[in-house]
Amino acid sequence: xxxxxxxPRHKVTETGTPVTLRCHQTENxxxxxxxxxxxxxxLRLIHYSYGVKDTDKGEVSDGxxxxxxxxxxxxxxxxxxxxxxxxxxxxxxxRDPNTxxxxxxxxxxxxxx
Amino acid sequence: GENVEQHPSTLSVQEGDSAVIKCTYSxxxxxxxxxxxxxxxxxxxxxxxxxxxxxxxxDQRIAVTLNKTAKHFSLHITETQPEDSAVYFCAATANNNxxxxxxxxxxxVKP
Numbered sequence: 437x438x439x440x441x442x443x444p445r446h447k448v449t450e451t452g453t454p455v456t457l458r459c460h461q462t463e464n465x466x467x468x469x470x471x472x473x474x475x476x477x478x479l480r481l482i483h484y485s486y487g488v489k490d491t492d493k494g495e496v497s498d499g500x501x502x503x504x505x506x507x508x509x510x511x512x513x514x515x516x517x518x519x520x521x522x523x524x525x526x527x528x529x530x531r532d533p534n535t536x537x538x539x540x541x542x543x544x545x546x547x548x549x
Numbered sequence: 550g551e552n553v554e555q556h557p558s559t560l561s562v563q564e565g566d567s568a569v570i571k572c573t574y575s576x577x578x579x580x581x582x583x584x585x586x587x588x589x590x591x592x593x594x595x596x597x598x599x600x601x602x603x604x605x606x607x608d609q610r611i612a613v614t615l616n617k618t619a620k621h622f623s624l625h626i627t628e629t630q631p632e633d634s635a636v637y638f639c640a641a642t643a644n645n646n647x648x649x650x651x652x653x654x655x656x657x658v659k660p
Contacts, residue, residue, distance in 0.1 A: 467646070478555070478638055478650035479593070486646070494647070495550065526592055536581045536645035540592030 439463045440541035442527050448547045455514040457544050459527030461507075467530035468510040469494075469538065470502060472523040479526065485510055517548040551576040553641050555651025563659050568626045570654045572639035575620065579641040582615060582622045587636045587653075596637075597624070629658045 439462035449455055459468060469484040471494075481494030483502040491502050499521060503511045514521055524545050528538040552575040562568050574582075580601040585593035599606045599613045599622065606613050610629075615622040622641075626633055636655050642648040 469646075476652050478553075478652045479640075480650070481647065484646055492646070495649075528592075530645060533645055535598075536642060536648070537583065537595055537598065538593075538648065540585075540594070542590075542592050 440527055440529060440539065442525075442541040442544045444544060445542065446545045448549065449517055450549050451518060452516050455517050455546065455548075457512045457525055457527075457546070459510045459512070459541060461510075461529050463529065463531070464507055465529045465531055466507075467533055468504065469528040469530070470500075470510065470512045471526045471528060471540075472496065472521075473526060473543070474523050482512065482525075514546075517546075519548050522546060522548045550647065551579055551641055551643065551649040553639060553649045553651045555639050555654060557654060558652065559655045559657075561657045561659065562629050564629060564631060566629055568629050568633070568656055568658075570624045570637055570639070570656070571621060572623070572641070572651050573619075573621045574641040574649075576641070576643055577617075577620065578643035581642050581645070581648075582613070583640050583648075584611075584613060584624050585638045585640065585650075587638065589635075593638055626656075629656075631658050631660050634658045 441460045470482040471479040485491045485504040527541040555572045583598035587593040612625045639651040
């Protein structure tokens with residue numbers, strides 16, 4: 437589990453409500469990532485961070501924002517959740533940017549009704 | 550951007566047989582090709598990876614081969630066991646911050 441904790445692990449919400457998912461790491465790594473996993477699509481990168489207050493967009497960033505005010509925490513926010521954002525969300529860290537190896541958390545299952 | 554295609558989407562083998570999963574990629578600049586195994590309810594876990602400067606890598610019962618000219622790479626599992634049953638993902642990246650994944654292969658090993 438590479439010292440990654442995601443919360444909440446499960447959430448059901450209604451369309452139009454804001455949602456924040458949290459990723460917490462205990463290993464002080466610089467790079468952190470948010471992916472979503474959907475059947476038939478594998479994992480797709482939403483946003484990533486390369487340091488405190490340093491973030492960038494991924495392949496499917498529309499409708500999502502992120503923040504990283506501390507090295508250990510990377511937050512993913514859905515300002516106004518839609519049914520298309522029903523998914524399983526995974527946080528990952530890159531322990532060694534030279535190798536590119538990603539270590540994933542256990543996932544957060546989000547259902548938007 | 551990079552596009553990774555993975556086949557087959559499902560694979561069923563008898564215990565002890567071999568399993569092969571194949572992936573193709575589109576970006577010739579990609580230079581890192583990991584494989585992840587995901588068990589039910591868990592996050593993906595790296596099982597093996599290969600870089601573009603080698604053609605094959607082996608770790609006990611699993612091996613990965615890379616053909617850069619044809620832009621494809623494969624995962625080989627020999628002497629399969631029931632605990633190998635899982636979903637496997639290939640991925641490719643030229644830039645460690647933009648890793649693209651295949652859609653996944655659900656492997657079932659029948660006892």
